[in-house]
Amino acid sequence: MNTSLTSTQVFYRGNGRVCSVVDLNQTLLPSDQAQNYSCEGGDTALLDDPYEGELFTWWLYFFGGLSNADKQDLWKVKRPQLQAVNYTGSIVNTSYDDPVLTNYSGDPVKGKKIGPITVQKGYYFSSHESWKLLEMPYLDVPIVKRVFDNAERVRTCNSVLMGKNAGMFASVNNITDPTTGQIDGYLGPAGIPSVAVNQEQELDVITPYSVFPTILSNLSVGVAWYKNMLDARGMQNPYGSTESTRRDGTGISAFVSWDSKVTTVNALLGGVSRFVRAQMEQDSIYHEFINVTTTEYNRVFGNGKALSGEDVELCLPDFQVPVANVSDFTMCSNASAVSRAGNA
Amino acid sequence: MGGWNPECKTTNISGIQSNLSWFWWISTLVPVKSYCDSTNLGLGKSSARAGQRVGAPSPRICHNADTASELLWAVYALVQVLHQSDAIEFYQLGDSWEQWLNYTKTNAAKVSIPDTA
Numbered sequence: 001m002n003t004s005l006t007s008t009q010v011f012y013r014g015n016g017r018v019c020s021v022v023d024l025n026q027t028l029l030p031s032d033q034a035q036n037y038s039c040e041g042g043d044t045a046l047l048d049d050p051y052e053g054e055l056f057t058w059w060l061y062f063f064g065g066l067s068n069a070d071k072q073d074l075w076k077v078k079r080p081q082l083q084a085v086n087y088t089g090s091i092v093n094t095s096y097d098d099p100v101l102t103n104y105s106g107d108p109v110k111g112k113k114i115g116p117i118t119v120q121k122g123y124y125f126s127s128h129e130s131w132k133l134l135e136m137p138y139l140d141v142p143i144v145k146r147v148f149d150n151a152e153r154v155r156t157c158n159s160v161l162m163g164k165n166a167g168m169f170a171s172v173n174n175i176t177d178p179t180t181g182q183i184d185g186y187l188g189p190a191g192i193p194s195v196a197v198n199q200e201q202e203l204d205v206i207t208p209y210s211v212f213p214t215i216l217s218n219l220s221v222g223v224a225w226y227k228n229m230l231d232a233r234g235m236q237n238p239y240g241s242t243e244s245t246r247r248d249g250t251g252i253s254a255f256v257s258w259d260s261k262v263t264t265v266n267a268l269l270g271g272v273s274r275f276v277r278a279q280m281e282q283d284s285i286y287h288e289f290i291n292v293t294t295t296e297y298n299r300v301f302g303n304g305k306a307l308s309g310e311d312v313e314l315c316l317p318d319f320q321v322p323v324a325n326v327s328d329f330t331m332c333s334n335a336s337a338v339s340r341a342g343n344a
Numbered sequence: 345m346g347g348w349n350p351e352c353k354t355t356n357i358s359g360i361q362s363n364l365s366w367f368w369w370i371s372t373l374v375p376v377k378s379y380c381d382s383t384n385l386g387l388g389k390s391s392a393r394a395g396q397r398v399g400a401p402s403p404r405i406c407h408n409a410d411t412a413s414e415l416l417w418a419v420y421a422l423v424q425v426l427h428q429s430d431a432i433e434f435y436q437l438g439d440s441w442e443q444w445l446n447y448t449k450t451n452a453a454k455v456s457i458p459d460t461a
Contacts (some may be wrong), residue, residue, distance in 0.1 A: 012453035031457045056413030056452075064453030135417040275421035282424075
């Protein structure tokens with residue numbers, strides 16, 4: 001009996017397509033002949049985003065054992081999703097259930113104008129979409145750094161232009177229902193609608209971790225926004241920052257999560273891309289990463305194409321979360337700090 | 345509005361920096377879960393499946409590329425740092441994680457299954 005090897009698709013589904021989620025039978029070994037890998041949602045449920053999902057594309061590109069043709073196809077499939085869009089300072093409605101174009105206070109949106117500022121179109125333009133910058137040395141590519149610096153101009157200034165808004169937006173857990181102690185679901189669609197693919201968003205809740213890309217671009221401005229959100233009632237707890245708060249101060253998510261906490265700490269320390277860069281150089285893949293990334297971003301943003309708004313200053317917060325019916329956590333109130341100091 | 349409180353360390357940024365170890369820093373990018381289940385709603389945020397709750401009835405389990413992507417490069421960074429250490433236990437720990445990374449290279453895109461002829 002001769003034994004040979006058959007290569008079976010797991011995440012790579014051919015023609016440059018990468019599955020988002022693969023189902024398998026975990027009672028069988030990965031190489032069991034009876035094992036079956038299926039792409040949940042079918043072969044059209046692809047991981048082809050130009051955001052944090054791109055990190056997996058790179059893993060397959062460098063280490064997946066793909067042919068040169070397959071590696072080129074990875075980028076062909078992803079290419080349409082990398083788009084430029086100009087932020088013009090126009091603010092769409094800030095309440096997901098309000099059909100009228102109003103700001104947070106209920107007033108009609110005024111025609112304040114900042115920009116245009118050219119950015120990479122977001123899925124929601126949630127801050128988490130910049131996660132890839134924390135891990136791989138994207139910012140070594142000049143055009144990428146310029147585009148993402150512009151993103152933070154938009155992220156900070158949009159939050160000011162909205163009016164009566166103390167923070168910024170990212171996909172995050174909703175507030176806790178005080179009567180049940182349960183979280184009211186997950187708010188995925190939270191970002192900046194006017195520069196996003198998906199413009200149906202929920203913008204009543206802000207989260208401290210939304211600052212992490214801002215910190216990567218400008219530490220001082222990022223930390224100012226961070227503090228502004230942590231200053232809100234209940235936004236500090238014995239485990240550090242709290243998940244999220246309503247912009248009107250009427251509720252918080254009494255919860256902590258990996259995404260909403262550690263991304264910020266990691267950004268404060270500069271991310272881990274310097275270590276990844278060093279290892280990529282050792283593995284002789286760094287220059288290919290730079291070349292491919294430069295090519296892909298130049299297709300959209302470079303080679304003489306205009307990149308507007310690079311002279312716009314980042315915006316600082318001009319509003320604080322109102323004091324409403326939320327109390328500070330017992331161990332984190334000013335009163336408890338004074339009490340401990342007195343007992344010391 | 346709240347000021348800095350010594351038990352609420354998130355506003356003490358300089359304190360955070362001075363107290364962190366390099367290894368912990370790297371570990372901050374390793375997601376808690378590498379598999380998806382009905383309780384982990386943060387997975388695949390930017391994919392076409394954004395916001396969708398994913399149930400994985402036993403014994404089948406779903407492996408999420410989006411979460412894996414964040415994990416893999418974090419471990420890649422970790423291995424680089426551990427291999428710079430003069431401490432043998434850290435260096436060997438780097439070797440072990442490198443073995444894991446090498447394993448993922450054999451089954452991320454495709455997996456080889458023996459067949460009989």
